[in-house]
Amino acid sequence: MLKMTNISKVFRTELVETHALSDFTLNVEEGEFVTITGPSGCGKTTFLNIAGLLETYTSGSYLLDNVDVTELGDFQRARLRNEKIGFIFQSFNLMPDLNLFDNVDVPLRYRGMKASERRPRVEKALESVGLLGRKKHLPAQLSGGQQQRVAIARALVGEPRFLLADEPTGNLDSNTAQGVMELLNEINAQGTTIIMVTHDQELAQQSPRNIHILDGRIAQESGKRTPVTPAETAAAVA
Amino acid sequence: MFFYYVRLAALSYKRNPILSTLMVLAVAIGIGAYMVVFTLNYTMGGDPIPHKSAQLFHVQLDNGDPDRENDPPDQLTYIDAMALQEAGRAFRQTASSKLSVIVEPTNPEIRPFSVIGRGAFADFFPMFDVPFLYGQGWNAEADENIEQVVVLSRETNERLFGGANSVGETVVLAGMNFQVTGVLDYWDPVPKFYDVNNGPFDSGEALYIPWHHTVQSDLPRTGNTNCWKPLEGTGQEAFLNSECVWIQYWVELRSRAEEEDYLSFLNAYTNEQRNLGRFQREQNNKLFDVQERMIEQEVLPDETRILSVLAAMLLAVCLLNTIGLLLAKFLGKSAEIGARQALGAHKGSLFVQHVIEAGFIGLLGGLIGLVLAYFGLEGIKILIGDQITVSDWVHLDVPVVLVTITLAIGCTIVAGLYPIWRACNINPAIHLKTQ
Numbered sequence: 001m002l003k004m005t006n007i008s009k010v011f012r013t014e015l016v017e018t019h020a021l022s023d024f025t026l027n028v029e030e031g032e033f034v035t036i037t038g039p040s041g042c043g044k045t046t047f048l049n050i051a052g053l054l055e056t057y058t059s060g061s062y063l064l065d066n067v068d069v070t071e072l073g074d075f076q077r078a079r080l081r082n083e084k085i086g087f088i089f090q091s092f093n094l095m096p097d098l099n100l101f102d103n104v105d106v107p108l109r110y111r112g113m114k115a116s117e118r119r120p121r122v123e124k125a126l127e128s129v130g131l132l133g134r135k136k137h138l139p140a141q142l143s144g145g146q147q148q149r150v151a152i153a154r155a156l157v158g159e160p161r162f163l164l165a166d167e168p169t170g171n172l173d174s175n176t177a178q179g180v181m182e183l184l185n186e187i188n189a190q191g192t193t194i195i196m197v198t199h200d201q202e203l204a205q206q207s208p209r210n211i212h213i214l215d216g217r218i219a220q221e222s223g224k225r226t227p228v229t230p231a232e233t234a235a236a237v238a
Numbered sequence: 239m240f241f242y243y244v245r246l247a248a249l250s251y252k253r254n255p256i257l258s259t260l261m262v263l264a265v266a267i268g269i270g271a272y273m274v275v276f277t278l279n280y281t282m283g284g285d286p287i288p289h290k291s292a293q294l295f296h297v298q299l300d301n302g303d304p305d306r307e308n309d310p311p312d313q314l315t316y317i318d319a320m321a322l323q324e325a326g327r328a329f330r331q332t333a334s335s336k337l338s339v340i341v342e343p344t345n346p347e348i349r350p351f352s353v354i355g356r357g358a359f360a361d362f363f364p365m366f367d368v369p370f371l372y373g374q375g376w377n378a379e380a381d382e383n384i385e386q387v388v389v390l391s392r393e394t395n396e397r398l399f400g401g402a403n404s405v406g407e408t409v410v411l412a413g414m415n416f417q418v419t420g421v422l423d424y425w426d427p428v429p430k431f432y433d434v435n436n437g438p439f440d441s442g443e444a445l446y447i448p449w450h451h452t453v454q455s456d457l458p459r460t461g462n463t464n465c466w467k468p469l470e471g472t473g474q475e476a477f478l479n480s481e482c483v484w485i486q487y488w489v490e491l492r493s494r495a496e497e498e499d500y501l502s503f504l505n506a507y508t509n510e511q512r513n514l515g516r517f518q519r520e521q522n523n524k525l526f527d528v529q530e531r532m533i534e535q536e537v538l539p540d541e542t543r544i545l546s547v548l549a550a551m552l553l554a555v556c557l558l559n560t561i562g563l564l565l566a567k568f569l570g571k572s573a574e575i576g577a578r579q580a581l582g583a584h585k586g587s588l589f590v591q592h593v594i595e596a597g598f599i600g601l602l603g604g605l606i607g608l609v610l611a612y613f614g615l616e617g618i619k620i621l622i623g624d625q626i627t628v629s630d631w632v633h634l635d636v637p638v639v640l641v642t643i644t645l646a647i648g649c650t651i652v653a654g655l656y657p658i659w660r661a662c663n664i665n666p667a668i669h670l671k672t673q
Contacts, residue, residue, distance in 0.1 A: 049667040054580060075584045082582025089670055093577040097249035109242060110582035154581070166670075 001193060002028040002051060002162065007060035009046050009216075020046040022216040024060070028195060030161070033188040035204040036197045038213035044197045045166060047213065051195060052085055052164045053077045065161060082110050086155030086192075090167035092147040094139040100126060100150050101135040107158045125157040126150075129183065145176035152183060156192075163187065165196040169203065181206070243591045247598035254567055258599065261563045261650075265603025268556030269646045270610025275549040277615060277638050279542055286427035290367060290490075291528035294431075295497065297322065297487040298526070299508055303466035304518035311464060312435045312535075313483040316453070318511075323359065327503045328489035329496065330365045334358035335485050336436060336443070336461035337452050342410035343398055353394065353444035354460060355411075356433075357452035363389070363420075365490045366432060371395075373405035373420035380419075381448050388416040389446040395421040409445075412457055416447065431528050433486050434535045436461045459484065481516070489525075501525050557653040564599075564654045568592060568661035576666030588662045596654030597647045604646025608639060 009021040020043045028034055036044050049055035050062065053069060062069050065084055069077065086107075087093075094103050104125050108118040126132040129149035131142075139147050148168060155163055165184065169177035181203060188194045196207070204210045212220040251258040285291050299318050300310035314322070319333040334356055342350045362368070363375035372395075376387045388409055395404050395418075404418045422442075429438035451457060456474065465482035491497045504523045511517045526534055568575075575588060583591075612634055634642075 045667070052580065054576075054667045054670070055665075075586065078579065078582055078584035078587075081580065087577075087580045087670075089577075089580075091573075091670075093573060093580075093670055095574055095577070097246075097253050106578065107581045109239065110578075110587065158582075 001030045001065055002026070002195070003063040004051070005061045007047075007050060007062060008058045009043075009050060009055070010058045019216050021050070021057070024217060026211065026218065028193060030193055031188070031191055032209060033185070033194045033207050034196070034209045034211060035207040036195065036211050036213060037199070037201065037204045038219070042213045043216040044213055046216075048164055048166050048195065048197050051162075052087060053081050078110075082107055082158060084161050086158065086160040086163045088148070088151050088155050088163065088165040088168045090170040092139070092144075092151045092171075094147055094150060094154075096139055099136050099138055100131060100142075100153075103139065103150060104154045104157050107154065111158060121157055125153040128156065129153045143176075144172050145179060148172060148176075148180050149183065152180070152187070156187065161193060163192050163194045165194065167198055168196065169198070169200065177203070239587070239590070240594070243594040244598065246591060247595040250567075250571070250595055251598070251602075254570070257563055257567050261560050261567070261599050262602045262606060264556040264559045264563065265600055265646055265650050266606035266610055268553035269604055269607030269642060269649070270614060272549040272553045272645070273607060273611035273634075273638065273642045274614035274618065275542065275545045276641065277611065277634060278618070279546060280638060281428055285529060286429055286431045287367065287528060291431075293490055293492055294365065294528050295489050295491055295500070295525040296528075296531045297489060297504065298524040299504065299517070300519050300522040300524075301481055301483075301508075301511075301517050302519055306466075310522055310524055311483040312486075313462065313464070314485045314487045315481055315483055316478040316485065318507075319485040319487050321507065322487060322489075322504075325503070325507075328500055329492050330361040330490035331488070332359040332362040332365060333449055333485045333487050334362060334432065335449075335452055335459060336433070337447075338458045338460045339411050339445070341394070341398070341445075342413070344408065344410065345398070348398070351397075355445040355447060356443040357449040357457075358446055359449050361490070362446065365488065366427075369423040369425055371421045371423040372403045373418070375446075376419050376448060381450065384448055384450040384454055386414055386416045386451075387419045387448065389420045389422060390418060391422050391442060391444050392424055394444045411445070411447070412455065414455065429532060429537045431532065432488060433461070434531060434537060435486075438532075438535070438537045453478065491525075497525060553649070557649055560599075560650060560653045561656060564596060564657040565660065568657045569664075571661065572664050572669040575661055575664055576669035579666040580670060585662045589658060592654065592658040592661055593651055596651050596658065599654075600647035600650025601643065603650060604643040607646055608634065608642050611642065 004024055004026045007021055007024040008019065011018040011020055024043070024047065036047060038044050046055065050057050053064070064080065067080065069080065072080065095106070098106075101122055104122045105118055108121060123132055123135070126135055129152055131146060131149055131153065134142070139150065142150065163184070168184070169180050172180060177200075184194055184196070198204055209223045210221070211218055287294065297314065298310040298312060299314060301315065301318065302308060302311055314333070323331060323333055337355050337357055338352060339355045340350055340352050360376050360378050360381050368375070371392055375389055376385065379385075380387050388411065390398070390404065390409070395401060398404065398409065399407060404421060407418045409416050409418060426442050430440055430442065431438075452459060453474070461484065463482055463484040465480060467481050469476045469480045469482070489500060491500055501523065504525070505521055508517045508521060508523055578588065615634065
């Protein structure tokens with residue numbers, strides 16, 4: 001489903017050449033929950049940005065849902081991001097001027113959906129994170145945990161196949177972080193593939209599959225989860 | 239998405255009210271100053287009779303001083319004007335000149351007053367499409383018989399008859415009874431194309447009478463008179479037979495062929511006169527249509543051109559400031575732009591969003607610029623109002639308002655292209671991490 005083969009990413013300036021990723025190869029199957037760990041500057045975020053089509057790579061190949069993204073233009077990459085990927089960021093990245101409803105509505109607007117189609121989907125997404133009652137509030141009126149739940153609703157509203165989370169609990173206290181992790185587990189249990197970058201070893205250990213990156217390469221990999229089956233998915237929903 | 243982007247632009251304004259207001263003011267000041275000068279140019283340099291300006295021709299015959307090399311005189315002598323009028327070779331033609339006349343109201347409560355009038359031929363009214371409120375102009379017979387008929391301006395009719403239909407009423411001019419045949423509706427072409435050399439921005443005349451009265455009734459002439467050689471004798475007869483020019487002469491020619499025919503006629507006429515000892519310079523007769531005449535007379539003063547350049551420079555400085563402010567504003571939104579890209583916005587949609595945001599600022603700047611332009615024009619009226627009757631014609635009309643708004647939006651979008659390009663090309667990965 002996500003297949004990176006020998007991906008390298010080199011950042012060049014006039015004086016320095018930095019290899020953020022070197023011959024990075026990774027396969028992620030549908031329904032997996034993968035955590036990515038590693039020290040600062042090891043290439044975790046670069047990997048996530050390449051996976052999320054926010055960054056290009058220097059060499060290698062990357063198939064996302066069987067689509068080779070190497071030669072895709074900006075418009076096609078944006079469309080793929082919009083339809084297949086949901087993002088969750090450490091700093092939530094909500095639009096401060098828009099209320100919760102309008103924040104969650106953003107991906108659907110870029111998909112060109114009519115207002116009558118968008119409304120029930122946005123309300124359902126907000127309901128799934130327990131914030132429908134506050135849809136008219138601005139992000140600044142919410143706690144950090146609530147803001148991250150809105151960000152999760154925004155990531156899910158387009159029903160993406162991937163959820164890419166970059167330190168989603170990094171700005172939250174441990175209790176709130178646990179709540180967000182439970183929510184992510186529920187989402188994963190319903191079949192959404194999640195790739196999460198984290199510094200938190202405890203959280204990483206909770207995940208079925210952990211990849212440890214060092215100097216732009218996979219240094220260690222623990223656990224490999226069998227993809228969820230339709231039956232498992234049904235059981236989780238029940 | 240258009241209204242969504244407009245809403246985002248309004249929200250963005252609210253988020254950075256000081257920065258946004260600075261941009262709006264920069265655009266408003268630049269546009270306001272530019273539009274003041276634009277309005278002056280537009281009004282002073284506009285076509286006063288657009289539907290017909292290419293068919294109306296000002297006649298110039300070169301009977302100037304043979305010892306000098308200057309352009310043909312702007313006006314005609316009495317001899318020439320009457321000869322052209324008598325020949326009647328154009329579709330329509332009229333000699334005309336200004337005169338000063340005392341009006342003696344029949345109403346004893348109104349004291350006699352002096353006005354500037356115009357002697358003209360019957361063709362004057364249909365040629366220049368003069369609008370009538372009541373009645374009409376006189377006919378060719380009235381010209382021939384030198385009938386005592388008069389056409390009043392709307393203001394004069396207001397003054398003498400309280401604005402009522404005065405057709406058929408009598409007006410006493412310089413002691414003679416004139417019968418009113420018509421009352422003009424509002425008519426004040428700017429520039430006053432039919433008599434540019436006596437003041438392109440003067441008001442229209444208070445009344446009009448058959449042209450022959452200016453000579454036969456010995457009414458006091460007024461306006462520009464030039465003589466390149468001394469009169470041969472004294473008195474009116476000598477003046478009428480002199481080479482003094484004082485009469486404006488216009489013809490209406492409906493086609494290029496008519497124009498060529500008429501010029502040939504003029505050349506033949508002056509050749510004939512040359513044989514009689516007049517017109518001692520080389521053939522150089524002119525037929526200028528309205529627009530050519532305005533350019534030839536340099537109706538638009540040099541000062542307005544200098545002002546235009548200065549206003550354009552001020553607008554450029556204001557827009558340069560706007561570029562800097564837009565750059566600061568858009569790059570300040572890098573995290574939001576990055577998030578939008580992550581959520582599915584492509585560069586094209588981000589470009590449109592920010593063009594609309596720049597246009598929104600331009601629209602506000604244009605609206606405030608209109609207010610500034612209005613006050614600027616009021617200031618100009620105060621400054622030069624005594625010299626020319628600007629108060630009647632310097633104003634912001636619908637085309638000027640539309641030009642202002644369009645210019646403001648267009649300029650701001652152009653000024654915003656670089657900031658927008660920068661905003662659309664940020665690396666989302668960097669800004670999503672560092673919010």
